[in-house]
Amino acid sequence: MKKFQVIVIGSGPAGSGIAHKCAKEGKKVAVIDKEFGGTCALKGCTPKKVLAVSSEILRYACHLNGKGVKDVNVELDWGSLMHFKRSFTELTPMHTKEGFKKAGIEVIEGAAQFVNNNTLEVNGEQYEAEHIAIATGAVAAELPIEGYEHLITSDELLELDKVPKRVAFVGGGYIAFEFAQILKKCGCEVTLLEAADQPLSGFDPFLASRLIESFQMDNLEVRTGIQVEKIEKQEDEFVISGKHSAGELEVRCDLAIHGAGRMPNIAQLHLENADIAFSKKGITVNDHLQSVSNSMIYAAGDVADTGYPFTLVADYEGRIVANNIFDADKQKSSYMGVPFVLFTNPKMASVGKSEEELIANKVKYEKKQADTSHWLIARSLQENVSGYKVLIGEKGKILGAHLVGPKADEVINGFAMAMQHNLSVNDLKKTFLSYPSAFAEIRKMI
Numbered sequence: 001m002k003k004f005q006v007i008v009i010g011s012g013p014a015g016s017g018i019a020h021k022c023a024k025e026g027k028k029v030a031v032i033d034k035e036f037g038g039t040c041a042l043k044g045c046t047p048k049k050v051l052a053v054s055s056e057i058l059r060y061a062c063h064l065n066g067k068g069v070k071d072v073n074v075e076l077d078w079g080s081l082m083h084f085k086r087s088f089t090e091l092t093p094m095h096t097k098e099g100f101k102k103a104g105i106e107v108i109e110g111a112a113q114f115v116n117n118n119t120l121e122v123n124g125e126q127y128e129a130e131h132i133a134i135a136t137g138a139v140a141a142e143l144p145i146e147g148y149e150h151l152i153t154s155d156e157l158l159e160l161d162k163v164p165k166r167v168a169f170v171g172g173g174y175i176a177f178e179f180a181q182i183l184k185k186c187g188c189e190v191t192l193l194e195a196a197d198q199p200l201s202g203f204d205p206f207l208a209s210r211l212i213e214s215f216q217m218d219n220l221e222v223r224t225g226i227q228v229e230k231i232e233k234q235e236d237e238f239v240i241s242g243k244h245s246a247g248e249l250e251v252r253c254d255l256a257i258h259g260a261g262r263m264p265n266i267a268q269l270h271l272e273n274a275d276i277a278f279s280k281k282g283i284t285v286n287d288h289l290q291s292v293s294n295s296m297i298y299a300a301g302d303v304a305d306t307g308y309p310f311t312l313v314a315d316y317e318g319r320i321v322a323n324n325i326f327d328a329d330k331q332k333s334s335y336m337g338v339p340f341v342l343f344t345n346p347k348m349a350s351v352g353k354s355e356e357e358l359i360a361n362k363v364k365y366e367k368k369q370a371d372t373s374h375w376l377i378a379r380s381l382q383e384n385v386s387g388y389k390v391l392i393g394e395k396g397k398i399l400g401a402h403l404v405g406p407k408a409d410e411v412i413n414g415f416a417m418a419m420q421h422n423l424s425v426n427d428l429k430k431t432f433l434s435y436p437s438a439f440a441e442i443r444k445m446i
């Protein structure tokens with residue numbers, strides 16, 4: 001049996017970071033994966049961003065039609081978008097493996113499962129380690145819906161060469177909102193079927209309602225308060241049925257897509273063989289990202305029950321795990337000022353506390369809020385959905401910032417940095433910034 005000091009399961013942002021850092025410190029390391037590279041690079045952030053950029057350029061080219069731009073073609077071509085997307089993803093598995101090998105990390109291809117506390121099995125071979133780091137990410141959640149197997153996941157969507165005319169998403173969160181606009185621009189009729197009355201619950205409700213209104217204006221149907229009960233295949237179409245507040249629901253489509261959440265990817269791991277505690281939210285870890293039931297085991301990224309399923313949080317948690325595995329002076333994970341962004345057009349972004357949380361916790365705050373569609377950046381793109389809400393506490397510290405607008409994904413980083421480095425609004429106002437830029441508009445928001 002091969003023996004290592006550390007075995008990492010998963011080669012996404014969390015697992016890669018752990019493996020490389022441990023190897024750099026001279027440890028004997030192996031990394032196991034079925035498909036090297038992880039969700040973000042292969043099936044998540046990277047391909048999504050490639051598609052979203054085309055959709056954004058088309059949106060603003062259309063907005064500026066007759067204002068300096070002429071003869072805009074109003075459609076995207078899914079086939080050539082997929083071709084372009086593959087140029088970003090197809091070499092990733094090979095490059096990821098090469099990177100590990102160059103760093104002296106053993107690459108083991110296959111799905112891992114626990115045999116006991118410190119032994120894993122992959123393709124019938126066993127591997128032993130002093131410590132095992134679990135970084136297996138997340139997968140589309142199982143849904144209590146009859147015929148749920150008819151739904152394709154975002155992974156499968158990103159492999160289609162063609163998209164049909166009528167597309168419906170079950171769920172209305174990140175995946176549904178981000179892909180809906182792209183599909184619409186490829187000529188699809190798109191319907192979102194969301195269970196909650198107010199979709200995008202992690203974002204500011206007022207800004208989210210403005211974004212949703214703009215979806216409706218663009219003929220993207222967002223239906224809320226929907227209880228999907230059944231998905232049936234009838235000849236060459238799917239029939240989604242269920243209930244909504246006014247009665248029965250029936251939506252017919254050519255493609256039904258899962259947009260109803262993801263769950264920790266632990267089903268194949270046989271965690272019970274190594275006494276690793278877990279819940280529906282993932283592997284239960286302490287502040288050091290160490291399993292609460294088996295101290296030889298660590299977990300990082302989407303699979304850990306830490307509550308922030310985003311790429312740079314996975315990367316951060318990977319670094320904490322790599323440090324803590326061999327160091328008696330263990331680092332604690334902290335999530336102050338993690339920004340999150342919905343990559344629609346316009347984009348929506350948040351960091352810190354919501355106004356509702358501050359009210360519920362009786363925290364004193366000053367609110368700055370405005371529509372910014374007439375400010376230079378939004379107006380030059382003719383984007384009429386643009387605005388902010390900034391919540392400021394004692395000594396001018398940012399408690400929360402909530403944005404919608406064409407550059408919200410970039411501007412939010414200024415607020416995130418201020419929160420993480422304890423900067424006040426005065427510090428931000430005193431900072432030299434480039435002008436004219438979306439980032440410089442921060443100074444008018446505080």
Ligand SMILES: Cc1cc2nc3c(=O)[nH]c(=O)nc-3n(C[C@H](O)[C@H](O)[C@H](O)COP(=O)(O)OP(=O)(O)OC[C@H]3O[C@@H](n4cnc5c(N)ncnc54)[C@H](O)[C@@H]3O)c2cc1C
Pocket residue numbers: 009010011012013014015032033034035036037038039040041043044045048110111112113135136137138154175265268269300301302303309310311312314343
């Ligand atoms: C469509 C989509 C868009 C997204 N967009 C964004 C975005 O814009 N910004 C953002 O911050 N986040 C985004 N995310 C989330 C982001 O992809 C994840 O937070 C991130 O990839 C988590 O990293 P990870 O290392 O924890 O897991 P992953 O990247 O999921 O990597 C886990 C790895 O473990 C492997 N694995 C699983 N089980 C086993 C096993 N038993 N044996 C061996 N290997 C195994 C998998 O093959 C995979 O390679 C998106 C996700 C999706 C699905």
Ligand SMILES: NC(=O)c1ccc[n+]([C@@H]2O[C@H](COP(=O)([O-])OP(=O)(O)OC[C@H]3O[C@@H](n4cnc5c(N)ncnc54)[C@H](O)[C@@H]3O)[C@@H](O)[C@H]2O)c1
Pocket residue numbers: 143145170171172173174175176178193194195196199200201226227228258259260261262308309310340341342343
């Ligand atoms: N921009 C980003 O950072 C980004 C983009 C895509 C995905 N992600 C990650 O992937 C995760 C999963 O994305 P997602 O969009 O699948 O989930 P999500 O958690 O963002 O949204 C799921 C939505 O589906 C609804 N829902 C749940 N069950 C339902 C049902 N049976 N019928 C109808 N609606 C139902 C929920 O109310 C919720 O609004 C995200 O939480 C995020 O961590 C991030």
